[in-house]
Amino acid sequence: MVSATRLRLSTAVLLAGASIGTYVALSAPTASAGPGHAAGQAQSAKAGGPSVKRFDLNGYVIDTDYSLGRNTGNTFRQTYRHRTVQGVPIKGPFVGTKFPREDYVAMPIGNHELYVAWLDPKKHALVDVFVMNFATGVVFDYAPGSAHPESSGTVTVERKGSQPLP
Incomplete structure (x- = not known):
C-alpha cells in the first residue's frame, strides 16, 4: 500500500x-x-501588425475636402517633398490664406492608411495631424489651436509619389 x-x-x-x-x-x-x-x-x-516605420510621401499631391468640423467647406491641396509639405486652400473660405511650409512625419497604420503629422520646423510643435484611409477615401484631421480642432471629409490622391501607398 x-x-x-x-x-x-x-x-x-x-x-x-x-x-x-x-x-x-x-x-x-x-x-x-x-x-x-x-x-x-x-x-x-x-504581417500587418504595429509598426513605427516612416513613409516618404515625396512627390504626392493630395487633396482633402472637408464636410464636417472646423474646416467644413474647405479643400486643401497638400504637396509633399521628402521631409516637407505645403498646404494650400484651393476651395472654400480659406482660399487666399498663406500657410508656411511644414515638416512632416508619415507612418503606415493599416492597409491603405497613413498617420501624418505636420510639425513646425522651428519649434517641432504639432501643426496638423491626419489619419488618411485611401481605401475608403476618408480623412480625419486634428488641427490644434481652437476649441473644436477636429475635421473630417474625403481624401484623394491627385498625383502619386515615388513609392506606392501602403
Missing part, C-alpha cells in the same frame, strides 16, 4: 513539474524583451 501511494505521489509531482516546465518553455519567448523582441516586432510589422 505504501509503495502505491509513493508511486501516485511521484507521478503527480512529475506531471506537475512537466506542466510547469512546458508552460515556462512556451511562454518565455513571448515574455522576453531581449534581442529576439525586436525580431518579433519586425515579424509583426511584416
Whole structure:
C-alpha cells in the first residue's frame, strides 16, 4: 500500500513539474524583451501588425475636402517633398490664406492608411495631424489651436509619389 501511494505521489509531482516546465518553455519567448523582441516586432510589422516605420510621401499631391468640423467647406491641396509639405486652400473660405511650409512625419497604420503629422520646423510643435484611409477615401484631421480642432471629409490622391501607398 505504501509503495502505491509513493508511486501516485511521484507521478503527480512529475506531471506537475512537466506542466510547469512546458508552460515556462512556451511562454518565455513571448515574455522576453531581449534581442529576439525586436525580431518579433519586425515579424509583426511584416504581417500587418504595429509598426513605427516612416513613409516618404515625396512627390504626392493630395487633396482633402472637408464636410464636417472646423474646416467644413474647405479643400486643401497638400504637396509633399521628402521631409516637407505645403498646404494650400484651393476651395472654400480659406482660399487666399498663406500657410508656411511644414515638416512632416508619415507612418503606415493599416492597409491603405497613413498617420501624418505636420510639425513646425522651428519649434517641432504639432501643426496638423491626419489619419488618411485611401481605401475608403476618408480623412480625419486634428488641427490644434481652437476649441473644436477636429475635421473630417474625403481624401484623394491627385498625383502619386515615388513609392506606392501602403
